[in-house]
Amino acid sequence: MAIYYDQKFKTWYVKFKYKDWQGKTHATTKRGFKFKREAVAYEADYKMQAQQNPTLTxxxxxxxxxxxxxxxxxxxxxxxxxxxxxxxxxxxxxxxxxxxxxxxxxxxxxxxxxxxxxxxxxxxxxxxxxxxxxxxxxxxxxxxxxxxxxxGTTGKITKSMGFWELSDFKRFDAVVDDPVYRVIFNLLFYSGLRIGELMALTVEDFDFRKNTVSVSKQYNDITDTITSPKSAAGIRSVSLPASVMAMVKDLFDRFYVIPERPFGYIGRKGIKFVMDKYAERAELRPIKIHDLRHSHVSMLIKQGINIAAISKRIGHASPAITLGIYSHVYKNEDEHIAEVLDNIREEKTSPI
Known part of the structure; x- marks a missing residue:
């Protein structure tokens, strides 16, 4: 930085070398600044502008x-x-x-x-x-x-999140008369899997002895490819009710030839269309396919399952992510918490 005061004109001037966007060195002088800070700012701005490629659109x-x-x-x-x-x-x-x-x-x-x-x-x-x-x-x-x-950035991110209670899903499940779709909906609701994870499953991913599903990949319907999960935490083993696994095994036994990906040949839009049809038949408000995952998590929270265990089960990188998404579910439990605390206090203060 080379800032000078001109005694003759009682002003400041700047004289410095700089490099342009191609790395070539140049020199320039600029006079007539009333204040030193103006000269300093001019030099800094000039050097920054000089480094820009004037042809870059x-x-x-x-x-x-x-x-x-x-x-x-x-x-x-x-x-x-x-x-x-x-x-x-x-x-x-x-x-x-x-x-x-x-x-x-x-x-x-x-x-x-x-x-x-x-x-x-x-x-x-x-x-x-x-x-x-x-x-x-x-x-x-x-x-x-x-x-x-x-x-600033305009617009507003709004993420709508729908839920079905366990009683809602049972009502929905009761009207589903297609065995393939019934298995799909039960897997999504009782596992919390993402639809892409479900569509990537192979027969080998099901362990009918342990009643678990191994999740290690997901289907991307935009590129029509199988990719790795969203994060390393997405690779996991998910336990399922024995009754749901029995439904899956029964379905596989019906296939003359089991597809490589048993649930991968049905498109996301087709699943949503069928889901809406049965929701209407059960007189339930329609929700998104991904909302079955939200319903699963909400059900586990209301059953008092530890948030860390839930986070691991659904493939989140940390419990903090799960809490950030489902914090409103906990807020709905405030009244219940107050009742529990009241009961605890009454037990402690009650006369012997």
Whole structure:
């Protein structure tokens, strides 16, 4: 840093060397600053701007970012991010140079998204993806500041979570007259497996002697591939009621040739369609397939099962994740807890 005071003009000036985006060294001088801090800020900003590639557009940045993203993430995640960037970011910013993007541009883009027929949750996701892209640009291309720091990310992530009580599921189960779908729904409800985990199961994953299912993979219907679980904790052995395992064995015995993945040939949409049909027949509110997993966890919590055991059973990396998702279930138990404490207090204070 070379900041000087000009006695003749009573102002500050700066004289320094800098490197451009190609690594070449240059020198420059700028005079006429009323305050020293202005000269200091000018030098810092000048050096940062000089390191930016003036020809780098948002379009080229997206290509580079996706190439890097693909190396470190699952194919399904890559395709999702690629789709968002191509459909919702590039149409607005493809030819804009990285160094020229300002909070104003982000604000105008956010307004355009709100005019479209997108949910708040989708808008939030598009904002988060674009924000991450510009953070990447700050880290690797010298973008001085992320304009999202000024505008913020608009939209709102809303995760609806439905539940069936045990009595609801029994009512549902009573009207399911298709043996294949009956096994699918019982497995999902009583195991807490994700639908992708169920669809990846092979016959060898079922241990009918121990009444367990081994989970070590999941089916990705976007890429039509079998992949590893979401995390290392997803590899686990899940115990099941003997009655449910008996249903599975009976189903397998009916097959002339058991498919390599007994539940992998039925599409997710087909399962949901059938599930809604039987829910209507049982006069139950429809829920998502994944909500059978939520129903399983809710049932275990209400039965007083230790949260660490539940977390391990459903393949979460830690009990903290499980608590974060299902904390509202515990809140519903507040009145019951108060009753228990009242009973304990009365027992201790009652006369002998």
């Amino acid at each position: 948002i379009g080229k940045l997206v290509t580079e970012y996706l190439d890097d993203y693909k190396l470190n993430r699952k194919e399904s995640s890559y395709r999702n991010i690629k789709r968002i960037l191509e459909l919702h970011v590039l149409p607005f910013f493809k030819d804009m140079q990285l160094g020229s993007i300002q909070p104003y541009h982000i604000k105008m883009w956010q307004k355009e998204l709100k005019k479209g027929e997108y949910s708040d949750s989708s808008i939030k996701t598009y904002n988060v993806v674009f924000n991450t892209l510009l953070n990447y640009a700050m880290k690797y291309h010298g973008l001085p500041a992320n304009p999202f720091k000024v505008t």
